Amino acid sequence: MSRASTHPHPAHGIHVPGRSLAALGLVLLAGSLVAWLVGFVRASAVILPYPYDFDYGEGIVWQQMRDIMRGDAYGPLGVLPSIVYHYPPVYHLTTALLAGALGLDELLAGRLVSLLSTLASGLLVAGLSADALGRTASTRTRIVCGALGGLVFLTCMPVMKWAPLMRVDLLACALSLAGLALAVRALERPGLIHLAGLCFVLAVYTKQVSIAAPAAAFIGLLAVAPRLALAGISSTVAMGAVALVGLWVGTGGGFVRHVFLYNANRLDPPRVVHLWLFLSSHVLYVAVALSGIHSVWPQLKTVCRNTRRADRQGLALLVVTAFLALKTLMLPMIMKSGAAENYFTEWCCALAIFIGIALRSIVAQALDTQEEKAAPSPTLTRLLVMVLPLQVWLLPHWSVSQAAADARARDLAPLVAMIQAEDRPVVSDDMTLPLRAGRRVVWEPAIAAELAHSGLYDEAAFVSMIRRRELGFFVTLGRRGDPLFDERYNPPVAAAIDAAYPSKREIGGLTLHLPER
Structure with a gap:
């Protein structure tokens, strides 16, 4: 045989x-x-x-890296800026x-x-x-x-x-x-x-x-x-x-x-x-x-x-x-x-x-x-x-083309310019946008919502800041009622955004929440 x-x-x-x-x-x-x-x-x-x-997490990790290298990381959690350092620094x-x-x-x-x-x-x-x-x-x-x-x-x-x-x-x-x-x-x-x-x-x-x-x-x-x-x-x-x-x-x-x-x-x-x-x-x-x-x-x-x-x-x-x-x-x-x-x-x-x-x-x-x-x-x-x-x-796999990536980058470039021109802080779900604009991430939506539930973050003070329009504008993935938006923005915050920033605009798949002109 x-x-x-x-x-x-x-x-x-x-x-x-x-x-x-x-x-x-x-x-x-x-x-x-x-x-x-x-x-x-x-x-x-x-x-x-x-x-x-x-x-979502890339921008916050980038900001954390910058803060760690400056020696500013792991400080007290304020109302704004409010950054949590989720991980050790290696x-x-x-x-x-x-x-x-x-x-x-x-x-x-x-x-x-x-x-x-x-x-x-x-x-x-x-x-x-x-x-x-x-x-x-x-x-x-x-x-x-x-x-x-x-x-x-x-x-x-x-x-x-x-x-x-x-x-x-x-x-x-x-x-x-x-x-x-x-x-x-x-x-x-x-x-x-x-x-x-x-x-x-x-x-x-x-x-x-x-x-x-x-x-x-x-x-x-x-x-x-x-x-x-x-x-x-x-x-x-x-x-x-x-x-x-x-x-x-x-x-x-x-x-x-x-x-x-x-x-x-x-x-x-x-x-x-x-x-x-x-x-x-x-x-x-x-x-x-x-x-x-x-x-x-x-x-x-x-x-x-x-x-x-x-x-x-x-x-x-x-x-x-x-x-x-x-x-x-x-x-x-x-x-x-x-x-x-x-x-x-x-x-x-x-x-x-x-x-x-x-x-x-x-x-x-x-x-x-x-x-x-x-x-x-x-x-x-x-x-x-x-x-x-x-x-x-x-098995799932990455489906991304160079042409699509280039097109979205072109769409987002004007948004980066808007953030750069804004004197007040801007809150963005895509936290790489303010970093590309030469600004810093001042608030991470998901962790702030989580900490507010546990009483570790003063969400009421942040809501007051929103209603006083101390922020330039918000950039979110989706709007109120969308599951991902509702997970990142608790009802008091979402209501304050709608009241103080009622104008909506879409850029590159993101929603801008702007004050009335």
Whole structure:
């Protein structure tokens, strides 16, 4: 019987797909992933230099970066200006350093940090997938499985959507994954545990909820190498504490107030629909990842029974499994008011790692490596792998053209001139507009509405300012009665805007609220 035909696996006696079928499936999957990546690169080439926002949060992150570099951040929350600093400063500092070193536009630099972090995260997903497969898989199998897992990560909707934006999430993700990869390798090179701890600290000081990766790493290490784990925990806590004290003292306690007190959003249960939308749109990825878990479960149980004898592969399996479990437990955070798809980013990392693992037997068959210990995929997984290219093409993707971006930029240019000519502050949902006009962001609608609900912001005083027309005008996405507008502008504020700025005008898809002439 030829090796290209279907035959019993020599170690398990279970039929696996023929080599030709496996190879065809992998070629289709790899081709789909690469084609998707080419499309994403083209879209990113349009998004990166675009001068205004592609996401509501970009402008406020840009303003926060400027304030942090001036030393004005994390101050008391006033009526106006009223800026909340949602995150610690690592992303902002990284962006400012890149912009300064290369002479880049600050918005472009922020987007570039996110994009490079996304690509780094894909490489780290590939490395962790290869580590979890271990030396029982051939080098070629590990490389191909890792590469496919990394490419799958890039196609996940939260990753794709946020990768080219000036947001903190992908840098935090890359730092968390770097910490995981270094922690796994620290079993063989103990000195790396302190570098892993530094990555974890930087991740937390990029986005304060980045705790799943260090928790997973130290859970695995405590089981396998307790002394190494305690050394890593000690250095990580020490570095984190030094940074916290420094930021606390340097901001007069404002850092803690902003990133914890002011950033504590209300529970909004209807947002759980985002979880359903994400899972349903990635259902084949989830199914294959579950198969990956199933394929390594016996090995994982063996590692758990003999943790002190675990090698790098055993530790990697423990760590990535713990990471997936912890991120799954954190998924209900999507029900926070203001939460969005970015809350799924790290979960996508774990998902992609196990997809890489699940592809092992098919990759080994396609490459004809004859791995005696390769765990065959269940029948369902083999079928799903053949239709994974369809999953790639069905996933959401950026749909943006250079012509459309240029046209909108031309439409918004007069609005920038209007803001520049206005003596009084202007409030804009697109917060890049006042920044392009050489002004500063003075008020962020969404967080002000949230803090007003919790009694942390004096909305009544702001309403009085509106009625006295102390602001030049408002620029909003939509009008009163539109869900997004009503979410960002509480009824007292919306009523004051309508009373003091009754004239409406549309520019570039935005609504201007102007005083009567």
